[in-house]
Amino acid sequence: MAYTEVTVGDLIKLLSACDRSAPVRQAMNPFFPMAHRLERVVQAVDETGQPVVYLAEGRNADTQLGHLPPEVAVALAWQAPVQAPPRRPRRIAGDQ
Template structure:
């Protein structure tokens, strides 16, 4: 199975449609969706000699994980299904004695 990776050019194209003043965050772990703050961009070479760009969190562990991913983002990523609240049952009338 071939997997096409997102390239730097693809990322630039996708980001060009976004608000330039918006902070950049990373969605991680589809089974426990969390939001993380990005702080670094590092270019390196992998074991095959291919140039790779890494987006990384900052060094301060208390400042990088921001909490749960908003449900609408997890749904858009297909990490969660849309959930509807169960139907409400009618309340029972109180019986006075």
């Protein structure tokens, strides 16, 4: 299966539909989904001489924000939708 990377143009197009005042977060690790703050954008050259852009998290202790909201993990197909178990009728004290 061929993998296609997201380009800067693709990212700009995807972000153009978003609220411009919304903070940008990075979702990482599908097996233990966490949210991170982005701090920097760095352009470099890869080992083949092609330009590449890195989105980097910050170095502060509060850069990792905690668990990714479940609805985001589901939207990314990192987790299956989970439904609460059905409620059972409450028992009354003294009932058998």
